[in-house]
Amino acid sequence: MQEEKEPQVELEHVYVSYQNAIALEDISLTIWPGQFLAVIGPNGSGKTTLLRTILGLMPVLQGTVRVFGRPPRALGKLRQYIGYVPQITKIDYSFPITVSNVVLMGLIGQMGLFHMAGKREREQVGRALEEMDIADLARRQIGELSGGQRQRVFLARALVSEPKLLFLDEPTTGVDTTTSSSLYEFLLQLHQEGITIVLVSHDIGVVAEYVDQIACMNRRLIAHGRPQEVLNGEVLSCMYGPEAGLVAHGQVPHIVLPLHSQVMKPSVGRKGGEHHV
Amino acid sequence: MFDILHYAFMQRALLASALIGIVCAVIGVYVVLKGFSFISAGLAHASFGGVAVGFLLGINPILSAVVFVLLTAWGIGWSSKRGQIKEDTAVGIFFAATMAFGVLIIGLLHSYNIDLFGYLFGSVLAVSRQDLWMSGGMSIIVLTTVFLFYKELLFITFDPEMAAVAGVPATALYYLLLSLIALTIVLSLRVVGIILVSALVIIPAATAYQFSNTFSKMMGYAIVVGLISTTGGLFLSYYFDIASGATIVLTATALFFVAALFSPKGRRRKELISNKIVPYR
Numbered sequence: 001m002q003e004e005k006e007p008q009v010e011l012e013h014v015y016v017s018y019q020n021a022i023a024l025e026d027i028s029l030t031i032w033p034g035q036f037l038a039v040i041g042p043n044g045s046g047k048t049t050l051l052r053t054i055l056g057l058m059p060v061l062q063g064t065v066r067v068f069g070r071p072p073r074a075l076g077k078l079r080q081y082i083g084y085v086p087q088i089t090k091i092d093y094s095f096p097i098t099v100s101n102v103v104l105m106g107l108i109g110q111m112g113l114f115h116m117a118g119k120r121e122r123e124q125v126g127r128a129l130e131e132m133d134i135a136d137l138a139r140r141q142i143g144e145l146s147g148g149q150r151q152r153v154f155l156a157r158a159l160v161s162e163p164k165l166l167f168l169d170e171p172t173t174g175v176d177t178t179t180s181s182s183l184y185e186f187l188l189q190l191h192q193e194g195i196t197i198v199l200v201s202h203d204i205g206v207v208a209e210y211v212d213q214i215a216c217m218n219r220r221l222i223a224h225g226r227p228q229e230v231l232n233g234e235v236l237s238c239m240y241g242p243e244a245g246l247v248a249h250g251q252v253p254h255i256v257l258p259l260h261s262q263v264m265k266p267s268v269g270r271k272g273g274e275h276h277v
Numbered sequence: 278m279f280d281i282l283h284y285a286f287m288q289r290a291l292l293a294s295a296l297i298g299i300v301c302a303v304i305g306v307y308v309v310l311k312g313f314s315f316i317s318a319g320l321a322h323a324s325f326g327g328v329a330v331g332f333l334l335g336i337n338p339i340l341s342a343v344v345f346v347l348l349t350a351w352g353i354g355w356s357s358k359r360g361q362i363k364e365d366t367a368v369g370i371f372f373a374a375t376m377a378f379g380v381l382i383i384g385l386l387h388s389y390n391i392d393l394f395g396y397l398f399g400s401v402l403a404v405s406r407q408d409l410w411m412s413g414g415m416s417i418i419v420l421t422t423v424f425l426f427y428k429e430l431l432f433i434t435f436d437p438e439m440a441a442v443a444g445v446p447a448t449a450l451y452y453l454l455l456s457l458i459a460l461t462i463v464l465s466l467r468v469v470g471i472i473l474v475s476a477l478v479i480i481p482a483a484t485a486y487q488f489s490n491t492f493s494k495m496m497g498y499a500i501v502v503g504l505i506s507t508t509g510g511l512f513l514s515y516y517f518d519i520a521s522g523a524t525i526v527l528t529a530t531a532l533f534f535v536a537a538l539f540s541p542k543g544r545r546r547k548e549l550i551s552n553k554i555v556p557y558r
Contacts, residue, residue, distance in 0.1 A: 055442050079444040086439060095310060095435055096489040105432050109444040116428070141490035157439075 005033050006069060008165055008196055009054055014063035016046075016053050023049040025220045027063070031198060033164070036191040037213040039200045042240055045218040047200040048087075051167055054198075055084060067165075079109045083158030083166040088150050089174050093143040099153050100125050100138040106160035128160040148179035155186075166190065168199040172206075184210045204231070281515060289409050290401045290468075294507035294525070297465040297477065300416045302503030303423055304461040305482030306496050307454055311434050315365050316353060316455070318475040319372035321462050323349040325471050326379035328396045333382050338396065339411055342463045349375055350455040358448065399470030399522030401511060408467050415464040419457050430454060431492055468507070469522040480529040481506060487540035502532055 009031035016024040023046045031037055039047050052058045053065060056072030065071065068078045075082070083106070103125045104117055111121065129135040132152040137145060142153065151171065158166060168187075172180035188210055191197055201207045208214065208227040215224040216235050223235045281287045308317050327345025331338030353371050357364040383393065395403060404412075423430065432440040433450045441447040458478070465474045481503035482495070489495035510525030517524075 057438060057441060075444070079442070082442065084439060084442045086436070091436065096486065096492050096495045097431075097435055098491050101431075101492070102435075104428075105436070105439065105443065108428060108432055108440070111428070 007031060007066075008033050008068060009198075010064075010066040010069075011054070012064045014053065014065055015061040016049055016058050017061055018046075018049050018058070022219065024053065027217075027221050029215060029221060029224060031165075031196060033196055034191075034194050035213050036187070036197045036211045037199070037215060038207040038211040039198065039215045039217060040202060040204050040207065041217040042202070047202075047217060048169055050217065051169055051198070051200050055082070055167065077109075080161045081164040083161065083163035085154045085158045085166070085168040085171055087169045087173060088147070088154055088171075091142070091150075091154075093150075095142065097142060098138065099134065099140050099142060099145070100129065102142055102153055103128055103156045103160050106157040110161060124160055125156075128156040131159070132156040147175045151175055151179065151183060155183075159190075163195065165196045166198070168197070170200055170202070172201065172203060180206070286402055286404075287515070289404045289406065290511055290521075291508060293404045293409055293412055293468050294401060294511045295504060296412055296416050297468050298481075298503035298505075298507030299500050300419050300461050301465055301474075301477045302481040302485075302499035303420065303496060304457055305478040305480075305503075306485070306492075306499050307430060307434055308458060308478055309482040309486055310495075311454070313454075313458065314475070314479050315368050316350075317458050317462065317478045319353065319368035320346050320350055320459050321471055321475045322372045323375035324463055324466060324474075325397075326375035326382070327463070328393075328466070328471070329379035329382040332386060332393075337407070337411075339408065339463060339466065342466065343415070343460065345375070346459040346463050347456055350459040351452060354452050354455050358451075395470070396466060397471050398520060399466070399468050399473060399525075401468045401521040401525075402515075404467050412464045412467065415460050419460050419464070422453070422457060426450065426453065469525055473522045473526045476526045477503070477506070477529060480526070480533050484529070484533045484536045487536045502529065502536075506532060 007030045009029070011027050011029045014024055014027045015022065027050065029050075039050060041047050049058060053060060054067060054072060056065075056067075056075070067075060068081065070076075070078065100122075104121060106128070107117070107121050107124060111117070126135065126138075129138055132155055134149060134152045134156065137149060137153075142150065145153065158168075171183055175183070184206065187197055187199070191212075197211075199207070199211075204214075208231060212226065213224070214227045214230045216222045216230055223230045282291070308314060324342045324346045326349075327342030328338040330345060331341035334341065349371050353364070353367045356362060356367040356370075362370075394400075429440070429445050429450055430453075432443070432445055433447050433454070437447050437451075440450075461478060462474050465477060469477050482499045484502045485495045485498035488498055506529035507525050510528040511521060513519070513528065514521040514524035
């Protein structure tokens with residue numbers, strides 16, 4: 001049934017370099033409408049570069065990238081169907097700007113040059129803020145918000161143009177577990193409404209509960225498929241090194257790494273010799 | 278007290294000061310928020326080369342400086358976007374090279390040109406009618422461009438990556454911003470001079486930053502601070518018979534320190550600590 005539709009994102013044998021090193025090597029990946037895909041891999045595996053390549057922010061050395069059937073830099077008006085939530089830790093929170101103006105930026109592609117925000121845009125922003133339950137924060141400066149509230153602001157910005165394709169880069173970095181599980185619940189809801197979601201993450205265990213597709217990468221695409229098909233010892237050792245094995249705790253897969261493994265940065269708050277990722 | 282305003286030279290000086298007070302403040306907001314202080318200082322020094330070319334060719338030094346500083350700005354932009362070097366390295370190279378070029382040309386002229394001092398440190402009381410027209414024309418260009426591209430410039434200043442994703446031509450706007458900084462510096466040369474002009478771009482915006490939680494407020498406050506600094510500095514320099522460019526910059530600096538003392542941003546940080554709310558970052 002899916003095969004009848006056009007793919008929304010298509011990468012064919014894509015090579016991308018970043019800071020004089022190959023960051024993506026021979027990546028071929030197709031994303032179909034309505035999929036909920038998590039791109040996982042260790043730090044420096046090219047996850048964010050993959051996202052930036054699809055968004056047209058990286059020059060492609062070789063291969064082809066198509067989004068809605070077009071090269072990402074020639075999307076024109078189709079750009080409004082793309083929502084993007086950057087890593088919220090990379091934003092300058094001392095910047096003098098209010099929440100509603102941050103969200104308004106999500107509409108800039110539709111507004112055209114020399115056009116000032118009017119009533120229609122203000123209403124769209126208002127609706128996006130309502131939907132994210134942050135309408136009362138509209139006039140606050142972004143630095144005055146908590147991590148979870150910031151997360152909602154950038155989601156509202158991505159959703160204000162009513163995208164069909166939503167990209168999120170490490171959406172749970174810098175937020176607590178309650179906030180991150182409510183974020184995943186919200187994404188699940190968007191997924192059920194038919195929005196295609198692509199998220200980059202390193203919490204494999206949590207992500208596997210929600211998404212229907214996982215792409216594992218470490219510069220190359222190691223595996224792509226349903227979580228239960230993909231998350232096996234062989235794939236994980238390709239990503240994290242031969243020491244990594246998979247232990248099932250209930251339904252949530254966890255990776256167990258040996259204590260002195262240099263493969264991944266240890267996460268905060270862990271105890272004992274196991275790294276639950 | 279306002280008797281001096283009957284003099285035509287004083288009227289021109291006041292008008293020129295007010296004009297650059299506004300334009301420098303507006304552009305300064307982008308310079309401060311984007312971290313372009315070094316670029317603006319570099320471009321100011323590059324204008325020395327441009328002024329020298331004007332003396333060599335016997336044309337108005339401001340005209341040659343416009344062309345020269347615009348080319349330098351684009352050169353800095355191009356080498357940091359295309360090349361393998363960082364932006365501040367590019368500024369460091371262009372800034373010294375253009376200045377050296379200026380020194381070389383002045384040396385070739387074999388006559389110590391007395392007007393050079395005026396370009397280096399500013400001489401607002403010597404602003405001619407022609408100078409005023411040129412500064413006025415460039416100010417209109419800069420302010421109109423900022424008005425037309427207001428939301429795009431705000432967007433690329435806050436989050437250039439997201440701006441590019443949304444279809445805003447981020448690279449073109451980056452060059453546009455560099456060009457606006459270049460024009461602002463050249464149009465202010467006569468009043469505050471090559472050495473001091475970047476201070477007038479940076480300080481009013483940095484002062485406004487202390488008090489602003491929105492972008493439009495920051496711009497409004499910066500304009501007020503800029504106007505007070507330039508016109509107040511002009512009157513002070515006239516009454517005490519001291520160097521006008523230096524007085525303007527020192528007035529702005531004094532306002533900055535007063536603002537920093539009473540900055541609500543500093544207080545907010547203290548409140549966060551006392552309420553045990555830890556800010557992210």
